[in-house]
Amino acid sequence: MQTTRSLVTKAPGANFEKAEMPLRELHQDAVAIKILFSGICHSDIHQARDEWFEGIFPMVPGHEIVGEVTAVGHAVTKFKVGDRVGVGTYVDSCRECEYCLKGMENYCLKGNVQTYNGRHYDGSETYGGYAQDIVVDQNYVLSVPASLDPAAAAPLLCAGITLYSPLKHWQVGPGKKVAILGLGGLGHMGVKFAVAMGAEVYVLGHSASKKADALKFGAKDYLITTDSFETHKNFFDVIVNTTSADLDVDALLGMLKVGGALVNVGLPGNKQSYDPFSIIGGLKSIAGANTGSISGTQEMLDFCGEHNIVSEVEVVDATNAEAIDAAYQRVVASDVRYRFVIDASTI
Incomplete structure (x- = not known):
């Protein structure tokens, strides 16, 4: 052998x-x-x-x-x-x-x-x-x-396709406002992809330490999550959660427009809960995504080649x-x- x-x-x-x-x-x-x-x-x-x-x-x-x-x-x-x-x-x-x-x-x-x-x-x-x-x-x-x-x-x-796949599925592009929750190994790829797709991109984080990076990657703004629950209600079409932290799910759902989606690709260690009233009043979804298909991964790599994304x-x-x-x-x-x-x- x-x-x-x-x-x-x-x-x-x-x-x-x-x-x-x-x-x-x-x-x-x-x-x-x-x-x-x-x-x-x-x-x-x-x-x-x-x-x-x-x-x-x-x-x-x-x-x-x-x-x-x-x-x-x-x-x-x-x-x-x-x-x-x-x-x-x-x-x-x-x-x-x-x-x-x-x-x-x-x-x-x-x-x-x-x-x-x-x-x-x-x-x-x-x-x-x-x-x-x-x-x-x-x-x-x-x-x-x-x-x-x-x-x-x-x-x-892995990190690339994990973000590319849901952004494509939820049709992120021109005219869409997208929030990437967490600017880490996954999140920074989400920012780069969503920007290249033509969306208006924001980063939600717990501190301002990575604001300069977010703006360098093309985000329009970096928002402190807890400070933005009220200021950005009914604002985003899609929020992609890349973190493993426990979430205030209801507050995040409040930031979504009617028909918006909170998409989880990060894996918190604990079960998360939400109030059904947070979704039925606005046709909102809580969703998740698991890496991507072989054809989708090839599409992502070709997209990276075209846009010089790494x-x-x-x-x-x-x-x-x-x-x-x-x-x-x-x-x-x-x-x-x-x-x-x-x-x-x-x-």
């Missing part, structure tokens, strides 16, 4: 160390990828620490992957050696359920195969992007525009595995603007 040098955590909350981990076989439809950069997503931290559900250990996190094709199976038609490619949050789906057949693989009824901390349909474990190589079925590999910096493009494979990143040298533990601590402390990316050549 072939292996690849990887960053591994062997138990919930354990420090990272380097180890050789198994690679999938290069079957006829598979693409072998030399990983260049892999983003650190907050969901990596939740899973590596068993904060969401029981994990599969040893674990190699990472689902924001940019690399180059090094080999292809004999039936591969979509890629060739040397292509710049990406891999996102899942690497397979059932391909049979109504949502897979509609090109909505992210909502696969059988459950898609997560890029890491999951199992292939044959029962074998999946290992992610904190590694030097990965092998993925061609149908779940994306083309990354060569014009984009590969390090800054890596977070597009994430704001800090590259991590993983020569010492302890650098990953330190990066995790900084993510939890919100001490990064705005996404860490691992240089896979240092693993």
Whole structure:
């Protein structure tokens, strides 16, 4: 069995160390990828620490992957050696359920195969992007525009599509007023996308420390959330919540116009509640979105190529595995603007 040098955590909350981990076989439809950069997503931290559900250990996190094709199976038609490619949050789906057949693989009824901390349909474990190589079925590999910096493009494979998908679904564009709640790894991508789509964009935050960044990314204004509940009633068409904080849902709903939507892409640790009167009086919706389809992710990457949109990143040298533990601590402390990316050549 072939292996690849990887960053591994062997138990919930354990420090990272380097180890050789198994690679999938290069079957006829598979693409072998030399990983260049892999983003650190907050969901990596939740899973590596068993904060969401029981994990599969040893674990190699990472689902924001940019690399180059090094080999292809004999039936591969979509890629060739040397292509710049990406891999996102899942690497397979059932391909049979109504949502897979509609090109909505992210909502696969059988459950898609997560890029890491999951199992292939044959029962074998999946290992992610904190590694030097990965092998993925061609149908779940994306083309990354060569014009984009590969390090800054890596977070597009999760943070990017997580914001692009709901903005497209709720038809954000000219004439729409959009609020992005939280300016972090997800939120800053939401601002860039909504601005490029032609919307009037605002950022809602708990302090003014990131106002200058919001304006630099194209937002019209940065609003302190609690100060804006009354001043911006009946104001927004869409509010996208990117935070993991507990929310005053009713107050946020009051900021929406008739027919508006509060869309959740962040995952608070506690259940959130609302008064039904807050929605029935204005045809308002509370909704959520889960990353995106393969075709939607490709559309997003092409959109980024056209508009030169990438994430704001800090590259991590993983020569010492302890650098990953330190990066995790900084993510939890919100001490990064705005996404860490691992240089896979240092693993």
